[in-house]
Amino acid sequence: MGYLQKDQVAVNAGSMADIAFLLLIFFLVTTTIVNDKGILMKLPIKNNESVELNQRNVFAILVNSKDEILAKNELIKFDQLKDRTKKFIDNNGANAHLSDSPLKAVVSIRTDRGTTYDTYLKVLDELKLSYNELRAASLGLRLAEYENLDIKNPEEKELLDQARELYPMQISDAEPLESK
Template identity: 35%
Template sequence: MARRENSEINAGSMADIAFLLLIFFLVTTTMDVDSGISRKLPEKSEDTPEVTIKEKNVLDITVNRNNQILIEGTDFIQVSDLRKIAMDFIDNGGGLSAPKGDKPGEACDYCQGAKDPASSDHPSKAIISLQSDRGTSYGMYVSIQNEIEAAYNDLRNRLALQKYKVSYKEMLKEYNDNGGEKLKAKIDLLKDSYPQIISEPEPIK
């Protein structure tokens, strides 16, 4: 009886299969994308005048390596409490009309805060200082930044509704879609009324 010879395996299609598998994995594999905070950095100024800042015009926020938030070095708070604390500080309007020869704070006629003389004088003078630890998680840092920015936006929304019967958020969307000098002037006024002033010292080692 004749011996049957083994037939050769056709490997010509193996390259095609490997190529298809490569494409499949490239399409279905997810890759980590670097995330960050969108923020416009201030332009460099050649002549920076020396400014005396009152301690009461600075809200100190410190985040330790355990992601605990400390306000004014004394009180631990939750992230959910931060927006209201920031709004109360920015909108305090504690500056009083200046008697002759004195220069206390500038009066804020649109502020609705407690007008506590021990807190910020005016939104244009209110500075939020955020200092983190090198061990602070990125997620916590972003959450705090979001709450601070939301505090400013909420105050601008309130003022926009009072003055123009439309929210600041809607005005921004309208301007981004259609532009317009008059609308830009209104938006700039709201930003000037509640300027976002945030100081970020070097992280704690």
Template identity: 35%
Template sequence: MARRENPEINAGSMADIAFLLLIFFLVTTTMDVDSGISKKLAEKIPPNVKPPKIKDKNLFEVNINRNNELFVENEVMDIKDLKDAALKFIDNGGGIGSPKEGESKGTPCDYCNGDKDPSSSDHPNKAVISVQSDRATEYGTYIAVQNQLLQAYAELRNKLSQKRYNMSFTELEEAFKDSGRKDESLRKKVQDIKDSYPLIITDLDPEGTK
């Protein structure tokens, strides 16, 4: 009786299919990307340099304790109310601002829409927001606080840009990016809004047990 041989399986086509499937899954699979806040940390001040003195009224203190409770100017506050409080502080315009480059003295804020409260910030370029958290503060709470503060600046910049250039600051930045960052007219407008409402948020070292 003749011996019956088992037919061989052509593995070449299967390898091609596996390779195509691998490419398909690599192209279509969504990878988890770490998210966070785009922020440039301040450089450490040299020991021989004295930090500038800041008047109490130009400092907006935000503290987050280990229980994720928010204290603004030593008073308890809900995170949802932080943006409006920060906006009111930044846009107060109650005094004279720091002199700009080439100027000998500062001027009042003629574009601020705040209460002009003499006990609050003098000018947006003097308004400093200080954020301090505890080492046990949850990351999500810290991010939520930072988002509220950034939204306050974004709202003020958008309003001023709309008034001066008939487009929001977001649209202005997009137009500048679309130009390849080469349009000098757009560059000056973007810088003008940034200078009018400079983002001044400082992060102090977290408190708590190391």
């Protein structure tokens, strides 16, 4: 028996590289890359000098590995944090255990290695909200009105700058504690 020899069909692959290149360009042009957003904070200028602070002017917050909040070594509930922070910052020397003035008040956050990231962000948001409420009140505005001020408008930018001068946001993020 003889085998019949069929003609071999060859595929012309000359334009395959061109097609692959066009597909690659198509996907690069049409694909959008999502940018992750981080915590928007202005970082301080690197300074090797240590600053001596009066402990009266430091509002020390510790978030432990159980996500419990200690403010000035007192265990507090999360919903008390904003009011305690505002009271500390806006003391103006009235209470000897609280800050001398908003200009000298420093809020220090310290976390344990077991602290969840979610809790840390919630605490940071509450602290920012405290400052924003104080700033809004200093301008005689509601919080929503303050947050809607436009930095591009020169008059509103001046108001924002004025509020930031009265209540500078001084938040210190200390190194995490070692778990024991």
